[in-house]
Amino acid sequence: MAGRSARLDHAARAGVEVGANLGYYTVAMARRVGSDGPVTALEANPRLVGLLRRSVDLNAYNGRVRVLDQAAADAPGRLSFVTSRRHSGGGHTRVVESAIGAETEVIDVESVRLDDLGLARADFIRLDAEGSEPLILRGAARLLQNPDIVVCLEWSAIQMQCRASMPEFVGWLAGQGFRFWKIEETAALTPMEAHQMIDLNGCDVVMSRRPVKIRPMRPAY
Template sequence: MDEITVETSPRRAERARGRGRLALAAASLRAAARLRMVEPEIRGLHHLVRAGDVCFDVGAAYGMYTFPLAELVGPRGAVHSFEPQPRPRAVLAAMRRAVGAAHVRLSDHGMGRRAGHLPLVLPSRYGVRISGHAHLADRLAAQAPTAGPAPRRIRVPVTTIDDVCAEHAIARVHFIKADVEGFEPEVLHGAARVLERDMPALLLEIEDRHLGRYGRTADEVSGMLRERGYAMQTWRDGGWRAAERVVLGTRNYLFRAA
């Protein structure tokens, strides 16, 4: 008689506990989104992502999007999370271990239009580092000097979405979220092949105050994506609604094939 390999009860139980911990983490973030304690767009991810999908979380920070995405794609999918800042990345890595999300692939790289190394600027306020305002110092427009202590700079590795897909033989990308303080156009330049091949859904932070440091505007970015065949939406009243242009007070914009 052929030998049959049977998964042991302890292993099944551990996998079930892991799925339960991930589901709890994702549900907690969705609850926080309902209270607007975190970004409300998290509530709309289930309209964009399904089991088995491949997602990129660029500027993952502490995992606000990583864990809801990981629950949605499940173990047959993958979430590639990129966070070059050491402290947020360490927290995200610890959380990934705690919830047993082995299908989250965490990287210390920033994302841009080409591979290499770039300075990462870490601003501070009242002596406290503001991780949410960290940005890569590449193609910066001239800026007036700011008051207070000079921001810290660390040199970080940078890659591109196209290079990651080639390296890992990723056949299709379904969803990309990018929140990189104005560097989003450079991330898109580095995903040119993926955008042409897959036309994934894109959730981007688009604000003139951040884009301006690189000499770009919100209208320029949204216009470029419309020319590629994307339609722009925002999360309002519990659903994704068509948006004509970027407006003050709304940070995140979804782009899907028109």
């Protein structure tokens, strides 16, 4: 995501991440929320969740980051999750039978709604879930009621439409007052109308009810 070279100028107090992978953004979020702000990170791929925990531990953020080996969805239960030995970052919930190839494996994982995690609030949610974002946000309806919440997510209408009606999904978000910005390669934010989101592919998006801005991150070295 474009956040590698930029960060939102947003004073988040509690963060949630779905599709945390190795923990790059988990650590960045933990640093951003400070010592009093919790971060909840979910990673359903068992090959990655151990590395995620190590990233949190090595950066001494165990006290403020909770790591969960679950898949976020719109309902609790079990679901089929597709992982790849070659592309470790491409894990996703299974929706198409023919999408299973020689380098992939289907595993059974626990699913959970973000609203059921016992979180008092969320000020920032980051999603990178290979098309499951509509289901995840449906399961976070209560958390989304925070008027100051900011959501940053990978946006692929092609992947999302396998799991939800894009006009209905975008209409549901817009009906709650969310506005949309596309994150450009330069880290600039381009305002998007709701109808433009229905067919938008291959980019990162910020959603908020209030204007947002991005400022460059300082180098980590």
